[in-house]
Amino acid sequence: MTLSEEARERLADVVAHQPTKNGELQELWGMDSGSEVHQYLESELKEYYYRDEDSLICATPEATELVDGEGSDRVQTVTVSPLQARVTEVIAGPDAESQSVVSVLHALREAGEDPEVDEVRSALRSLADKGIVEVVQKTVPTFRLAVAREDVDVEVVED
Helix, strand or coil: CCCCHHHHHHHHHHHHHCCECHHHHHHHHCCCCHHHHHHHHHHHCHHHEEECCCCCEEECHHHHHHHHCCCCCCCEEEEECHHHHHHHHHCCCCCCCCEEHHHHHHHHHHCCCCCCHHHHHHHHHHHHHCCCEEEEECCCEEEEECCCHHHEEEEECCC
16 A cells, blocks of 8 residues: 555654543644544554554554654564463464464463463454554464564553
8 A cells, every 4th residue: 555645744643642532642643633644544554553452543553664664673563461461472483484373372371371262363353453463364364473573563452
């Protein structure tokens, strides 16, 4: 997706101010309402942002790389559940062979956790939505980290 100059500048604002709210971006961008911000995000920056569990606006790793350039040393902070945090610790790294949901489940159990398979599947999908885990389509979907562990600061929020 090719971004206009305005979209690139606004994406840089999202990266710099994340996690942020519609109201903060509304003020920064001189818009009339939070709805206008939401419409802009959805129409122009949809591939480059997500909302965390508190509905705050966050940039994807791709957005950070686009803004900072390839090889950026900016560490992305994501807020995740305790299970999602454990998944980021046990899942295959970005250069390793991707894992199935069941493989991640077994890795979690070896690490002392005992979640249900549906909880692991949900955690993986949520992490994929945040750009932290990538989905590799094979016969069944498999997963691995999309970013190096040291490039993400994982903050845990209790359910």
